[in-house]
Amino acid sequence: MQFDVITLFPEPIKAYFREGIIKRAQEDNLIEINVHDLREWTDDRHQTVDDKPYGGGDGMVLKVKPIYKAVKEIKKEEQKSRVVLLSPRGKQFQQKIATNWSNVDQLILISGRYEGIDERVAKYIADEIISVGPYVLMGGDLPAMIITEAVARLIPGVAGDEDWLENKTKEKGFRAYPQYTRPEVFETESEEWAVPKILLSGHHQKIEKWRQDHQDVIE
Numbered sequence: 001m002q003f004d005v006i007t008l009f010p011e012p013i014k015a016y017f018r019e020g021i022i023k024r025a026q027e028d029n030l031i032e033i034n035v036h037d038l039r040e041w042t043d044d045r046h047q048t049v050d051d052k053p054y055g056g057g058d059g060m061v062l063k064v065k066p067i068y069k070a071v072k073e074i075k076k077e078e079q080k081s082r083v084v085l086l087s088p089r090g091k092q093f094q095q096k097i098a099t100n101w102s103n104v105d106q107l108i109l110i111s112g113r114y115e116g117i118d119e120r121v122a123k124y125i126a127d128e129i130i131s132v133g134p135y136v137l138m139g140g141d142l143p144a145m146i147i148t149e150a151v152a153r154l155i156p157g158v159a160g161d162e163d164w165l166e167n168k169t170k171e172k173g174f175r176a177y178p179q180y181t182r183p184e185v186f187e188t189e190s191e192e193w194a195v196p197k198i199l200l201s202g203h204h205q206k207i208e209k210w211r212q213d214h215q216d217v218i219e
Helices: 010-016 020-027 064-074 095-101 119-125 141-152 162-169 204-214
Strands: 002-007 032-037 081-092 106-111 128-131 174-176 185-187 192-194 216-218
Touching: 002 010, 002 064, 002 141, 010 032, 010 141, 020 032, 020 141, 032 064, 064 106, 064 119, 081 119, 081 141, 095 141, 106 141, 128 141
Parallel strands: 002 032, 002 106, 081 106, 081 128
Antiparallel strands: 174 216, 185 192
16 A cells, blocks of 8 residues: 655654564565655746735745645546545544555655645645544644554555554454553552463453453544
8 A cells, every 4th residue: 555645844754654564564575565755746947836825814825836746646546545635614523534544555644834725726636635633733744644543554564464463453443452461460669560460361252252342443
């Protein structure tokens, strides 16, 4: 699967994806992540990507032309792709959206900045408008990284094999349950925190039942 992030600040995103599991997944050719500087699609010597809003108001608005040119060049028409505009005005991102997007060939994420993005991007270029939560950030770079990681981990081999994915998602949504590791008992100054005995029993059916009883389903 291919991820393409369009941003004004590519280096922090590139740096994040040069580490850990995501780095290995790219090296193993399970996923491809491309981070594009929007200024590459400007046509003036100052590489202008924004301008004052019509009707007045504070701040600057990202222009439609560079974004249109970027998406037109990046998007692979012969493949199944989604173009996503990241905006606090969008639908809130959920696990089921990540699951749906893990089945496409290419995911293009448009990261906003400044006061906003020309509305024609939302109306004519983006397939979906997505927010990562009911709050406002300074831009869409962190949401782009969040979404890329959430979708990438659902690609077989990235965070686990197909059996692992099936086990994690066989219920509605994504199963998450409490996890423990050594030491069996952790002693603080005033008390002991012990691992539930059922997890030490070696009885796999009882352990699975305990996990089902204590799980959260992330939709």
